[in-house]
Amino acid sequence: MFATGLPQIGEAYFTAASMMIGITSGIQIFCWLATMWTGRLRLTTATHFVFGFIFIFVAGGLTGLMLASIPLDLQSHDTYFVVAHLHYVLIGGALFPLFGGFHFWFPKFTGRMIDERLGKISFWLLFVGFNTTFFPMHLLGLHGMTRRIYTYSPELGWGNANLTATIGAFTIAIGGIVFIANVLRSRRSGPIAGADPWDAATLEWAAASPPRPYNFALLPTVTSGAPMWTPPEDRGVVTGMRPDRREVLVTTLTEAQPTQRMVLPGPTPWPFLAAFGFTIGLYGSVFAFSWHYIAAALGMIGLIGWFWPRRPLEIEP
């Protein structure tokens, strides 16, 4: 953005806006830290990935703030400094949390525990490999190594840092292989997890592991942010719903007091016809205008059937 030749007022605006992202990101990070500070931490593989995520993501945010300053960005735009930044935020902010979530919910969706020892080995390989790969790119970028070029002359002196990054990338690959092996092995022969192996607070741990297609036979009522830690005498289930049709309980917005039962529509082919008509009609219209008519006709038939007033949506107190 800054290197496109915007007028100065536009650049100043984008600098201010980019710097402001740092404030919201900072608040986010302090919220995560506060959550962990006030909890009782167990150093599971999932927690390792959370720490890795915060460490890497903060480093990426800091280089983001550096890039938000026009003079620095004009120098470092299109260099490996940007490639380092984007991998710190993307891999730190998206991939590490995904790995953490995967290890945390693995027992829920497979019914078996994932091996913690292999999990931690894969974490350390990924974490060390990640920093070995992408940290040198900051320095390469500051030395002027441009991005999107497939090779560079040896005289430029970037060989050692690039070799380090390559070794790091292979370390990441080994971490990935250990992770996949752990998943395959634990899915087959990990210890049976049970519904709530972590003694976790949230409702998904009330369901069986893996959950039944209907999740809960009786909908639980929730009275706190940590429903699984609510004393059993304060827990309840929703009663009085008819089992022979799709009923949901409507509640007040803030207090969740039940107000009425609402009957939802049952299975119907009409939305499918609408989606099918619009999809093939609009795709065809890329090639010939007349497909617009087909889209309109098929799609509208679907929509009309879908919204045809068969019976009023029943609402019962």
Ligand code: HEM
């Ligand atoms: C403190 C927050 C952040 C700031 C101030 C920031 C700022 C910047 C700036 C100024 C650039 C352009 C560098 C250049 O090409 O000259 C950039 C590139 C980039 N940023 Fe960030 N960033 C932040 C966080 C993030 C996050 C959270 C993500 C994604 C998860 C992200 C993803 C990217 C990507 C993918 C690019 C490079 C796009 C490309 O050219 O291929 N950034 N960032």
Ligand code: HEM
């Ligand atoms: C082992 C893991 C990875 C390695 C070794 C790696 C390496 C690289 C390298 C060397 C570049 C620069 C290419 C160039 O400028 O010539 C690049 C670009 C990029 N990478 Fe990665 N990457 C990895 C994983 C990821 C992941 C997981 C994401 C996204 C979540 C990602 C997103 C990007 C993006 C958006 C670019 C910029 C593409 C462009 O310049 O057009 N990378 N990567």
